[in-house]
Amino acid sequence: MSVFYEQLERDYKIHKETIKIMEEAYQLCQPHFEKIVEKVDLNQYKVLRAFQNNNISDFHLNGSTGYGYGDQGRDSLEKVYANVFRAEKALVRSQIVSGTHAIAIALMGNLKSGDEVVSATGCPYDTLLKVIGVHGEDGSLIQSGVKYKEIPLTKEKGIDINNVCSSISDKTKMVIFQRSKGYAWRPSFSIETLQSAIKAVKNKFPQVICMVDNCYGEFVEEQEPIEVGADIIAGSLIKNPGGGIALTGGYLAGKEYLIEQVALRLTAPGIGLDVGSSLNFNRPAYQGLFVAPHVVGEALKGAILAAKYFELLEYPVLPLYNESRTDIIQAIELQSRKLMVAFCRGIQRACPLDSNVSPEPALLPGYTDEVIMAGGTFIQGSSIELSADGPIRPPYIIYIQGGMSLSHIKTGLIFAAEEIRKIKG
Numbered sequence: 001m002s003v004f005y006e007q008l009e010r011d012y013k014i015h016k017e018t019i020k021i022m023e024e025a026y027q028l029c030q031p032h033f034e035k036i037v038e039k040v041d042l043n044q045y046k047v048l049r050a051f052q053n054n055n056i057s058d059f060h061l062n063g064s065t066g067y068g069y070g071d072q073g074r075d076s077l078e079k080v081y082a083n084v085f086r087a088e089k090a091l092v093r094s095q096i097v098s099g100t101h102a103i104a105i106a107l108m109g110n111l112k113s114g115d116e117v118v119s120a121t122g123c124p125y126d127t128l129l130k131v132i133g134v135h136g137e138d139g140s141l142i143q144s145g146v147k148y149k150e151i152p153l154t155k156e157k158g159i160d161i162n163n164v165c166s167s168i169s170d171k172t173k174m175v176i177f178q179r180s181k182g183y184a185w186r187p188s189f190s191i192e193t194l195q196s197a198i199k200a201v202k203n204k205f206p207q208v209i210c211m212v213d214n215c216y217g218e219f220v221e222e223q224e225p226i227e228v229g230a231d232i233i234a235g236s237l238i239k240n241p242g243g244g245i246a247l248t249g250g251y252l253a254g255k256e257y258l259i260e261q262v263a264l265r266l267t268a269p270g271i272g273l274d275v276g277s278s279l280n281f282n283r284p285a286y287q288g289l290f291v292a293p294h295v296v297g298e299a300l301k302g303a304i305l306a307a308k309y310f311e312l313l314e315y316p317v318l319p320l321y322n323e324s325r326t327d328i329i330q331a332i333e334l335q336s337r338k339l340m341v342a343f344c345r346g347i348q349r350a351c352p353l354d355s356n357v358s359p360e361p362a363l364l365p366g367y368t369d370e371v372i373m374a375g376g377t378f379i380q381g382s383s384i385e386l387s388a389d390g391p392i393r394p395p396y397i398i399y400i401q402g403g404m405s406l407s408h409i410k411t412g413l414i415f416a417a418e419e420i421r422k423i424k425g
């Protein structure tokens with residue numbers, strides 16, 4: 001046993017069996033870690049080139065105040081993002097409060113009363129249901145006169161592209177795809193899968209806007225959705241592209257005319273992109289983007305390790321450790337509320353901040369079921385840092401993601417498994 005494991009056993013009374021299984025899982029994962037490194041190399045190079053192409057310099061890292069007129073740091077950051085995602089234009093702002101907000105303004109900026117939006121990937125992420133307004137929520141799309149259609153996934157949990165295409169009418173303005181599984185037990189949709197689905201829509205309906213919720217997908221594969229035909233993408237800076245360093249914010253990237261509509265919605269008509277002070281947002285946003293490919297690589301290795309470890313512990317996992325990935329999420333079916341709470345207690349125990357608190361299920365704004373969340377993170381709610389969460393509902397699936405170093409994720413997994421062992425014996 002290595003000194004690291006000996007110290008864990010000594011300091012935290014971790015059971016020998018919990019450690020032995022981790023040693024085994026880690027060995028089995030080694031060849032798969034190698035493949036991650038190749039992707040990190042490519043994405044790191046992509047980001048480096050985007051910085052250099054835009055001549056980013058020390059002064060770009062400073063922020064502006066007030067209206068933020070002529071904020072070159074802000075404007076260049078958006079050029080770097082546009083370059084990284086191969087988009088005409090990007091909007092990257094601290095005033096975008098979350099991933100949900102980024103997606104919401106993509107929809108609200110580009111849909112008006114009478115337009116129709118089709119979800120091609122079944123039920124969207126929990127918080128988006130309220131944005132769409134499936135229960136008539138105040139301020140929602142449906143309340144403002146937008147029509148919504150949801151195309152369920154096939155029995156095999158794939159995109160039902162024939163059904164998507166046949167549901168498109170002359171009122172359909174936008175089709176939305178969700179790359180990551182979110183809180184669903186389904187495979188995440190790879191860039192290749194998104195490519196063929198978008199192509200099928202565009203072949204028949206070239207005028208329909210294809211939007212991808214890119215949350216958790218950034219820098220996992222070699223390409224991003226715009227490169228395979230998406231018109232607009234959105235995501236959160238406290239997930240992958242912020243690299244765990246960005247303090248807050250969201251981004252959108254895509255066709256210029258779409259991004260401009262979004263900007264009018266984010267700020268105000270007549271103002272759009274040209275205002276918005278960056279305060280102290282720019283420096284960490286640049287640095288976070290720069291380290292993001294590496295950090296995503298660590299998170300991916302951690303997800304692979306989580307898959308193998310919990311598979312050895314005899315829980316259903318999705319994806320399997322040796323399956324290809326398009327996001328950083330690892331789902332583990334724990335089969336009871338008690339074990340979800342125990343798992344989260346273990347993850348929390350391994351965090352650098354608030355390691356002494358015990359996560360409890362609670363109702364959160366935007367969610368329908370109670371949710372449990374673990375993550376003693378430097379950035380509040382950051383899920384590119386090591387974190388675990390999930391809605392408390394059968395079959396009690398915990399979603400683990402993030403972690404800025406594989407070593408830390410490994411420690412977290414051992415603690416989570418140990419909490420479960422204490423309950424199950």
Ligand SMILES: *Cc1c(COP(=O)(O)O)cnc(C)c1O
Nearest residue numbers: 098099100125180182213215236
């Ligand atoms: C996290 C997430 C969102 C929403 O992001 P928040 O920042 O939590 O609002 C939307 N879609 C998917 C797939 C996500 O993972």
